[in-house]
Amino acid sequence: MDLQLAFILALTFVIHLVGTLAYAFRIAGVRTGRIATALSLFNILVLVSRTSNSFQGPFIAKRVETEILGLVAHPLLLDFSLILGAASLATIVGGLMIPTMQRIAVSGVDRFARDRSVPRLVARAMTPSGFAVLRRSLALPRLANLRGLSPGRDVSWSILVLNVVANALWTVGVLAAIYAGTIDPAFRVTAATLSSIVNGVATIALFVVIDPYLAGLTDDVVRGRESEPRFRRVVVWMVASRLLGTLLAQALLVPSAYLIAWVARLL
Numbered sequence: 001m002d003l004q005l006a007f008i009l010a011l012t013f014v015i016h017l018v019g020t021l022a023y024a025f026r027i028a029g030v031r032t033g034r035i036a037t038a039l040s041l042f043n044i045l046v047l048v049s050r051t052s053n054s055f056q057g058p059f060i061a062k063r064v065e066t067e068i069l070g071l072v073a074h075p076l077l078l079d080f081s082l083i084l085g086a087a088s089l090a091t092i093v094g095g096l097m098i099p100t101m102q103r104i105a106v107s108g109v110d111r112f113a114r115d116r117s118v119p120r121l122v123a124r125a126m127t128p129s130g131f132a133v134l135r136r137s138l139a140l141p142r143l144a145n146l147r148g149l150s151p152g153r154d155v156s157w158s159i160l161v162l163n164v165v166a167n168a169l170w171t172v173g174v175l176a177a178i179y180a181g182t183i184d185p186a187f188r189v190t191a192a193t194l195s196s197i198v199n200g201v202a203t204i205a206l207f208v209v210i211d212p213y214l215a216g217l218t219d220d221v222v223r224g225r226e227s228e229p230r231f232r233r234v235v236v237w238m239v240a241s242r243l244l245g246t247l248l249a250q251a252l253l254v255p256s257a258y259l260i261a262w263v264a265r266l267l
Contacts, residue, residue, distance in 0.1 A: 008063070011055065011059070041108060162205055166210065178195070
């Protein structure tokens with residue numbers, strides 16, 4: 001594995017780790033009752049994750065360009081599979097870290113309520129007291145939160161399926177568009193620009209359906225209409241369906257690339 005691929009894998013891992021850990025801020029909102037503050041911090045993490053996904057493009061595109069021009073030989077299909085594998089691994093690690101991140105998020109929400117400044121909050125996190133909070137927050141998932149999981153009862157199948165599909169498209173969008181350039185190099189620039197359409201569809205589904213559903217459920221828990229254990233089970237299902245989405249992206253990579261290459265020629 002060369003340094004360039006290692007950097008791409010690390011970037012992918014961080015992007016999907018941050019996206020998964022963002023769910024912890026919803027739990028923090030329930031625990032603290034500061035829904036608006038928690039969702040504001042949640043949206044910052046989501047924005048960082050979904051925007052950073054686009055930064056993969058130039059690095060991966062350079063790898064494809066050098067292969068097409070014959071400058072460096074890369075096993076591109078294997079490379080892309082490893083990148084998608086890094087996304088799946090990050091989702092698993094992020095899911096296991098949610099209990100720790102939840103405790104950190106609770107502390108962060110309380111601190112933000114006093115400071116009202118994200119830069120100041122980040123600066124405080126870098127102090128010895130901030131690292132002390134991190135040490136005290138270390139925790140593993142509890143088996144009690146995994147008992148009684150029931151898809152369809154905890155959360156509707158339509159939400160789960162949509163979350164799987166949306167995350168699959170969001171994960172594979174940039175990769176498939178760039179890989180399409182290897183199928184038809186003459187239209188590789190056009191193909192690469194089509195990634196914004198694929199990611200746009202996924203982002204709309206996540207922001208218009210999934211995020212409002214979770215926001216409404218968060219409000220219901222705070223008002224006592226829903227239980228916190230059910231909310232935690234829903235978060236488990238969201239992480240699980242996100243993981244399935246990254247795995248589905250593996251199967252969608254090549255078909256999506258051929259479809260994008262066909263559309264690029266058609267335009």
